[in-house]
Amino acid sequence: MHAWPASEVPALPGQGRDLRIHDTATGGPITLDPGPVARIYVCGITPYDATHIGHAATYNAFDLVQRVWLDTKRQVHYVQNVTDVDDPLLERAERDGIDWAALAEQETQLFREDMTALRMLPPRQYIGAVEAIPGIVPLVERLRDLGAAYELEGDTYFSVEADPHFGQVSHLDAAAMRLLSAERGGDPDRPGKKNPLDPMLWSAAREGEPSWDGGSLGRGRPGWHIECVAIALDHLGMGFDVQGGGSDLVFPHHEMGASHAQALTGEFPMAKAYVHAGMVALHGEKMSKSKGNLVFVSRLRRDGVDPAAIRLALLAHHYRADWEWTDQVLRDAVTRLGHWRAAVSRPDGPSAEALVDEIREALANDLDAPAALTAVDHWAVAQEQQGGTDMGAPGVVSRAVDALLGVAL
Incomplete structure (x- = not known):
């Protein structure tokens, strides 16, 4: 499966800082120190309703991770999956009277177009669950042979007790796990x-x-968690730098995936950091397919909204925060984009050296994009009110905003 085209990332003078980020597993900040190649796996969409603002907010967060790493002169090995066969996809296809594979391809292509418009850097490997099946089957067989899996009426289950580290991603108690399992695709009440x-x-x-x-x-099809494990281990190996996704993936998906990988390899941990983006609400409720309260990136684009404004609306909220999408959020982003573009359109301006440093510092501090936006706002106000004599400053600001925030001015 192919991803989407990469937008050019401008080179900046100097070098960025190592990323300090909140790790769900430890419950606090850690400073990531990848090798020359930083490795990140981000869980992709189940393609039956793409791409809503909640999706976009999540992938924006991990796009910033990539940009911070690139600014430290590292390479980035980014892998993302597509869960192109799963119960919700099959249910939607049956409801709409469309072939499930055609629906998956249609929605995946729409996702690619939205990611391109939003200037999200693409993964090196973009892999569907279906194409990963030849690599999934041997892993399930191996877990069974290790005594970490068992058969129940023809289905094969993972035994969570096979991993002594089970629970160390989410740190939830058994009752909370059982509740979330039932809500998020599990079957805790199945007898046997x-x-x-x-x-x-x-x-x-x-x-x-x-x-x-x-x-x-x-004959059959893979479970949800083993899909991501097979893809991540195949392309990144154990101990990669960041496992990412929305906060609704902490349990069961990332907890179970970690246990699968740890039981398979005998190594711990699967990832050095588990990083999760907050949820986006609309009209007071979490934005989700089941609630039908989705704001789609493609619809905003069709309505003439500049993708750069959509991206600025996302950046205005800290990636870990839960927040609400409103018309005012978008209006504020459109206004901000106009101010920034006016500021960089002048032939000279205030020095941009300190601004670049402020953006780097903000992003290295747990991806504090709102602080980075405020720093650019201050430069734009200074440009408007007093101007400056640095002939290269507007160009430096434009390149920095593009390289570090993914916003083309």
Whole structure:
């Protein structure tokens, strides 16, 4: 599966700072010190309703991670999946009377177009669950052979008790885990499971649903968590730098994925940092497909909204915060974009050296994009009120905003 084209990232003078970021697993900030190649895995969409503002906010956060690393002169190995076969996708396809594979491709292509418009840097590998199946099956078989998986009426489950570190991503108690498992695709009440929290690794073929050859597992399709594990281990290996996604993935998805990988390899941890973006609400409720209260990037673009303004609206909120999308949020972003573009359109201005340093410092401090935006605001106000004599300053500001914030002025 192919990703989307990369926008050029301008080179800036000097060098950025190492990223200090909040790690869900430890509950506090850690300073990441990747090698020459920083490794990041971000969980992708289930393609049946792309791309809403909640999606965009999440991928914007991890785009900033990439940009901070690139500014430190590192390379970035970024991997993202597409869950292109799963129950919600199949249910939506049946509801709309469309082939599930056609729906997945249609929505994935729309996601690519939105990511391109928003100047999100693409992953090096962009991999669908279906194309990953040949790599998933051997992992499930291996877990079974290790005694970390078991069969139940033809389905194969992972035993959470096989990983001594289970629970060290989310730090939730059993009752909270069980509740979230039921809400987020698990089946804690299924009779016969060794532990109500045990997640599906391989679902046996069911009438009317797609299935694939699972070798000794029989025909079927993969569970949600093992999909990401297979892709991440294949391309990044254990101990990669950042596992990312929305905060709704902390449990069960990232908890279970970590346990799968740790049981498979005997190594700990799967990722050095677990980083999660906050949720976006609309009209007081979390924006979600099930609630039907989605604001789509593609619809905003069709309505003539500049993608740079959409990106500024996202950047105005700290990535870990839960926030609400409103018309005023977008209006503020459009106004800000206009001020910035007017400021950099002049032939000279106040020195930009301190501004670049402020943006770098803000982003290195747990991706504090709102502080970075405020710094640019101050420069733009100084430009408007008093101007300056630095002939290169507007160009430096324009390149810095593009390179570090992904906003083209």
